[in-house]
Amino acid sequence: MEDSLIIAKFTDEGTREEAFGMLLKKYQQKIYWHVRRMVINHDDADDVVQDIFIKVWRNLDKFREDSQLYTWLYRIATNECITFLNKKKQKQNVSLDDENSAYLSESLADGAYFNGDQAQMKLQQALLTLPDKQRLVFNMKYFEDMKYDEISNVLGTSVGALKASYHLAVKKIENFFSSHD
Amino acid sequence: MKADNTYNENSSSNKLPKSLCVNPFTVPPTYFEELAHQTLFLVKCELNFPSNKTSFTVPENYFDKQASTLLTTIKLEKNLKKDTFSVTENYFQTAADQIMSQVKIDELKNVEPAIPADYFTTLSTKILNRIEQSELSIEKKDTGFSLPADYFEIAQNNILGEIAAEKIKEKVTQEGFEVPTGYFDSLTSKINNQKEENKVIQLPVRKPQTYRKVAWYSAVAAASIAAFIGFSTFYPENEPIVENEILSLNEIPEDEIINYLAKYSDASDLQYIAEYIYQPQDDSKGIGSEVTNEVLEDYLNYTL
Numbered sequence: 001m002e003d004s005l006i007i008a009k010f011t012d013e014g015t016r017e018e019a020f021g022m023l024l025k026k027y028q029q030k031i032y033w034h035v036r037r038m039v040i041n042h043d044d045a046d047d048v049v050q051d052i053f054i055k056v057w058r059n060l061d062k063f064r065e066d067s068q069l070y071t072w073l074y075r076i077a078t079n080e081c082i083t084f085l086n087k088k089k090q091k092q093n094v095s096l097d098d099e100n101s102a103y104l105s106e107s108l109a110d111g112a113y114f115n116g117d118q119a120q121m122k123l124q125q126a127l128l129t130l131p132d133k134q135r136l137v138f139n140m141k142y143f144e145d146m147k148y149d150e151i152s153n154v155l156g157t158s159v160g161a162l163k164a165s166y167h168l169a170v171k172k173i174e175n176f177f178s179s180h181d
Numbered sequence: 182m183k184a185d186n187t188y189n190e191n192s193s194s195n196k197l198p199k200s201l202c203v204n205p206f207t208v209p210p211t212y213f214e215e216l217a218h219q220t221l222f223l224v225k226c227e228l229n230f231p232s233n234k235t236s237f238t239v240p241e242n243y244f245d246k247q248a249s250t251l252l253t254t255i256k257l258e259k260n261l262k263k264d265t266f267s268v269t270e271n272y273f274q275t276a277a278d279q280i281m282s283q284v285k286i287d288e289l290k291n292v293e294p295a296i297p298a299d300y301f302t303t304l305s306t307k308i309l310n311r312i313e314q315s316e317l318s319i320e321k322k323d324t325g326f327s328l329p330a331d332y333f334e335i336a337q338n339n340i341l342g343e344i345a346a347e348k349i350k351e352k353v354t355q356e357g358f359e360v361p362t363g364y365f366d367s368l369t370s371k372i373n374n375q376k377e378e379n380k381v382i383q384l385p386v387r388k389p390q391t392y393r394k395v396a397w398y399s400a401v402a403a404a405s406i407a408a409f410i411g412f413s414t415f416y417p418e419n420e421p422i423v424e425n426e427i428l429s430l431n432e433i434p435e436d437e438i439i440n441y442l443a444k445y446s447d448a449s450d451l452q453y454i455a456e457y458i459y460q461p462q463d464d465s466k467g468i469g470s471e472v473t474n475e476v477l478e479d480y481l482n483y484t485l
Binding site (some may be wrong): 020021024025028029032033036037042046049050053054057113114115116117119120121122123124141142143160163166167170171173174177 | 335338339341342345346348349350352353355356357358359360361364365368369371372373375376
């Protein structure tokens, strides 16, 4: 299903609903997992994903096609994740400048909708030692296998900085595994 | 076949005592049996290989040449015994020095020179790096391409990082997150329902020819008014009179209103708002002055 077809149908009021359905079918799982990896908790991810697609519904007609559609979607999703996580930090009286994501460890520990083995739990715990934005870069590169150019378009960060951030994240995770063996 | 002891045959006439009739000679055990076999073997050899016939051959005219060859060999041996070689003057005096020099050279070969620790383990890497650099400089001359500073060091870190990530992937093959059964099937309908429930006064679709700025600006003004009304409900000591609030908005700069709206909307809305900001006429009463009560009421119904 071509993105250009979705955009064209969305422009026409008569086919807007159909286009939105096509967009949901194509992207909702990708966006969900992108969000879920960041917010950890399924219910939180559910809320954020719905907010994202409502925003998409409201603003898709303004999409200028100066980037790929999925890059635009990811940008919205990423911003919504960061906004949600910042609100969560405020609620838990955690500094916005905190250098890790330990405030999410409770969501991970309660185990809701998490059926990973020890190694998988350890990896998620390792990821929570990273700052939110570094965790974001790691997720997009490691789990979603996005190219650095694509991540750069989503986050507005240079490719060099992304590479450095990613490899630093990998190193921290390696050290976590070594120290928790 | 055992041989019969014939020692005492034809001795009956000697009248010797019986003690002397015993055969004093002995033979190895099974001698006579082996003797028969050996004799038969020799007979066969004689039959197959007569002594007057030999299977060995010699080169042609061998015996004729043999005599001259022997004589030549004898002469050579005689000449070798004579002292016919000579040496240079003072050869033997200098020979000793030369031999000692050679001995010292050989000794030096056995002495290991002092070299840095791990020299040989790093030598191959250094040589390969030098080769790469020289090849690269050749390439640079040929192609004109240049590289960013510290490129190879950064590239090495990137590669090592990718390798480390691969190792993590080998250890952890899945993430472990789950979703409720049928979640994604229901997500679409949830989003569509929410889309209907959260209908707000939409900003008009950008149509270059039919866009109406005044109506759009009314919506922005209505939103700002509603925000202040909301503020006043939390602080009851303020008089929640709409008309007073409308009049007091005249004193608030437009930039502040836009900033307030921007705080509660995303950047795309802000950009859209900024593009189409209404520029009041000089005789205008200011922001909110043209918002009718009906428009305000509609907006409040949708958002509060």
